[in-house]
Amino acid sequence: AQTVTQSQPEMSVQEAETVTLSCTYDTSENNYYLFWYKQPPSRQMILVIRQEAYKQQNATENRFSVNFQKAAKSFSLKISDSQLGDTAMYFCAFINPTGANSKLTFGKGITLSVRP
């Protein structure tokens, strides 16, 4: 079974600074996808960024980028130029694309607070 571990329950960052959120996962599969989702107080899960395991290049979406270390099974999210609107819970998630009933497995999440 796949597991996703987010060991930091919460973090705080000053507005305009950079913060990195950690995530590790465990799988015996070679082909999979990794995601970071953001969940603000409104509760709606919003996709931040996606990484395909077969791609060596780290994914980037504007101020958000990942450091994907496949051998170490590590998938961290870097938020540059933090904004107040980045305050939310962030979930790391994994999916094994083989089979029709593959599940999206989430970590426990990390609460990020951006200070003005």
Added chain:
Amino acid sequence: EAGVAQSPRYKIIEKRQSVAFWCNPISGHATLYWYQQILGQGPKLLIQFQNNGVVDDSQLPKDRFSAERLKGVDSTLKIQPAKLEDSAVYLCASSWQLPFMGNIQYFGAGTRLSVL
């Protein structure tokens, strides 16, 4: 493009009562998911539909939970009778194709259920 719609936003019931949640996925999305998110945890998949057929319901407590997706569009999730431990946010998500395509799941705002 309209997002995933869920109702109600909040529901408070007493234990042993029944409750139902409704979800309308993004138009054209064949796959629909129901997740349970207990406070302080990541979402856990309860059931996954492909069109109007069940793909995975291995984590659905079938003695009290039921779900259906009539005509492959809207879906309802029912709990009967509710227990205190069912207090959680129930999230609905949808995607274009099966998860093994690595497709993105789009989430609704969820229903917060409190069982007293």
